[in-house]
Amino acid sequence: MASIDISNIQKSYGIMPVLQGIDLEIQDGEFVVLVGPSGCGKSTLLRMIAGLEHVTDGEIRIDGRRVNELAPKDRDIAMVFQSYALYPHMSVAKNMSYSLRLRKVASDKIATIIAGAATKLGLGPLMERRPKALSGGQRQRVAMGRAIVREPKAFLFDEPLSNLDARLREQMRAEIKKLHKDLGATSIYVTHDQIEAMTLADRIVAMHGGSIQQVGRPLDLYDRPANLFVAGFIGSPGMNFFEGRVSVVGERSSLTLADGIVLPLPAATALQSGERATLGIRPEHVVLEPAAAGDIRARIDLIEPTGFGMILHLTLGTVSFKAFTLNRAYLQAGGDIGVRFPAEHSHLFDKDGQALNRP
Amino acid sequence: MTAKRIFGILAHRLAILGYLVFALFPLYWLVKVSVTPNKLLYSEGVRLWPSRMSLEHFAFVLKHSDFPIFFKNSLIVSGSTAIIVTVFASTAGYALSRFNFRGKYWIVALMLLTQMFPLVMLVAPIFKILSPLGLTNSLTGLVIVYTAFNVPFATFLMQSFFDGIPKDLEEAAMIDGATQFVAFRQIILPLTLPGIAATLGFVFTAAWSELLFSLMLISGNQAATFPVGLLSFVSKFSVDFGQMMAAGVMALVPACLFFLLIQRYLVQGLTAGAVKG
Structure with missing residues (x-):
């Protein structure tokens, strides 16, 4: 587990600025939700922390160590994608163990870890199935399983529930919260759904137009929005x-x-x-x-x-x-x-x- | 079911049948002539199947002609071309699909440009280039020429397959601890097998049936490929149709086998279930 420090991060594609001077300190074990409408730069920021996007300017530190130049594989973070991004040609067990196999963990140890994660996520009977034989909720669980087996420094979630139907989304939301409580892992969660943000977050970071509008506890944002954007975005029906x-x-x-x-x-x-x-x-x-x-x-x-x-x-x-x-x-x-x-x-x-x- | 609907289905099936007969008739005729004894070839008139079958043409071609050499040459040339082109095309296609680099637009434009010229125009210059290098009359020369002509199209083909594979997959692999190359090899490549099979098949058949360059670059039977070899059944005064067709039937075998091997990948949608629910 680790803290994540983001200081004065800038991102632009050519002359198009996407993020302008983002400053954010995330404490060890904190659950932070980046929320905002499409195109506000929240996913870009997450992908920069993951190492999937180049940082134009500024600095990202994970556990005190500058990671700007590190490849994703060397940052020791796990990510759950909106599309789940399960490897279609591998079974559930292989999907979950892939990162461990790449790190050359002993196979008996892998078996123990995978079995533990499978029990935690209720995936036991599905371990030999391919992703295409799973329902949306099950795929979502496998994607989370793939993230937790490694015990990474931080979890990144990129709109992980957007593809689920309303009931399942509610259920998975609770599971994610419970998982965070159990593991106590530093988590950054991106969503455009303010209900998800309100229910999951220790702290919400409301973003708009490539900059942070307000950072605070969910009810602070609800009770004391800093500006019109946050006031209109948080709460449903809106202010x-x-x-x-x-x-x-x-x-x-x-x-x-x-x-x-x-x-x-x-x-x-x-x-x-x-x-x-x-x-x-x-x-x-x-x-x-x-x-x-x-x-x-x-x-x-x-x-x-x-x-x-x-x-x-x-x-x-x-x-x-x-x-x-x-x-x-x-x-x-x-x-x-x-x-x-x-x-x-x-x-x-x-x-x-x-x-x-x-x- | 209404009469109109039944009529529709019937017309649909008939159209398919008609197309199949049209497309497969030359193949049928090839087989028919190859098993017709010489004596009956001209004496029986036009018949759909000879009154007596014989494999004498096959035996003759195998024992008394250079066909086995042509066959081996073709196999070497087509097989090598297919493999080399597929390796180049998959790496190039991946780069075009995933990376942005300086000059990408111009590379694509140039690759398209190469597809615009009728090959006949290029025979003479290519001969002039290969001749001093000692690459005329050699299988290596043919492989080089075929590879050069097939790589651009095969690259576009592979690129479209890579485009169809979500970028999330390799990003997930990279976060899981893979380098971009390992992600390419362990995650993306297995998912592109249908594309690789299609490219292999496409290039193999293109090289297998190529006549123009092998005719121009190869003289003599030792390095001749099968399409050139077929011409040896045409003599000054007669055409040995039976033997020619028998050779043709045998030449179909590798192509058929090849497609039998890869058809599983051609039809299989391996990416199903990769993303979304």
């Missing part, structure tokens, strides 16, 4: 945003939307009158009240029952937003409803999209 101009009158401040609707803002804000700002509120924090009592009235466009609760698609003036409620009563599409945005759950972002500290 609602209302853009407008601030007006401050005495102690009270409010936000005037483009169509004249006025939303009250948390009392103490650093913003001056006339400044552009964005108010953010998560759907589950929108308080719904019978139409008459609400200080703001919104129209219900659509109701999506999820079973657990309901997602309401609402319109306020010309702005569409969503609310989530556990209450099934009195709601009807086409009707009006009162909404309130509690100050303790409101997020305020300045004109550049940076979060303003809440009191």
Whole structure:
């Protein structure tokens, strides 16, 4: 097991910059999730740590040792690919033992290690099968088995669950978490799925456009997003945003939307009158009240029952937003409803999209 | 099942049958003539099968002609060409498929360019090159020429097979502890067996039936390959059709055997199950 230090990493393809000055310290035994939309550079960063991509500038250290120039085989890391990348002409046992055979480990020792991993992952009866005779979930397990037999310094996961169906994904997610708990191995996990990121991570690294937007514990990112991107990316359904101009009158401040609707803002804000700002509120924090009592009235466009609760698609003036409620009563599409945005759950972002500290 | 559907199936099968008859008829005629005794060859008129069969042509060709020499020469030339070309083509194809290097575009363009010339144009210059090197009238010369002509196409063929193998596989192998070369040899090459078989087969048959260069570069029977040797059955006043066809039938044997050996790889989709679920 090892720590991984990434300092000022740059990557460009020709003149196209992909990563710009990434700094990240990963502690020994930590589970870090790199999350972001497609093309944000998260996979590239992972592949650079693995040694599959050349580092344009900056330094990567594994266990204190600079690895920029080392071949993947000399970095002592294991990787689970999105496509699983199982060797199709080898049995499950051969797939899992390949790395050990390359390292010339004694065959009786290999047998013991493989048997142990097979039990841990429930692969026992499948050891002589070829990958094509396995289901998606089983292939996923073999890919993980191949990674754990070596007891590497770190595990890298490149969207390992993207090819599984929803139920299996949930199950494998729990297994990965359990495996990490058992092995305590330093792990870096790349995904575009923020639920995976939230559930698995010790720390989340949210990336966008080739740079890190925020690093922190999952609930920190959820509760205190650093900017509009993180606020919108973490959480599902995503945070609602209302853009407008601030007006401050005495102690009270409010936000005037483009169509004249006025939303009250948390009392103490650093913003001056006339400044552009964005108010953010998560759907589950929108308080719904019978139409008459609400200080703001919104129209219900659509109701999506999820079973657990309901997602309401609402319109306020010309702005569409969503609310989530556990209450099934009195709601009807086409009707009006009162909404309130509690100050303790409101997020305020300045004109550049940076979060303003809440009191 | 509707009548329209039955008619469709029937028409489909008939079309396939018609095509097969058309394609295989020359082969059938080759066999038919090779087992027809000389006496019946012209006397019986056009018949689909002779009234009496005989293997006399085969016996004559084997005992009294230079056919065994031609056969051996062809086997050496085609076999060596196929192996050498496949080795070059797989390494070059791998490089084109996986690496980016300076001049890659121009190399590909030049390789395509070589495929544009009618070979007849090149006979004279090639003869002029090989002659002072003592490579005319030699099997080595033929192997060199055939290799040169077959490598570009075979490289493109192999490249397309490598392109079909996910890059993830060798990356996984490299992370598992293999060098790029070990990953190529232990992971990628076994998966390219269908491609290698196809390339071997393609080059082998191309060399096996090549006439132009062997005719121009080889004189005399000692270094003649089988297609040139066939011409020795044509004399000034007659053509020995029976013997020629018997030799032809025997010349088909290695090609058939070869394809029998590799057909398993040609049809097998080895990469199935490599990635995704």
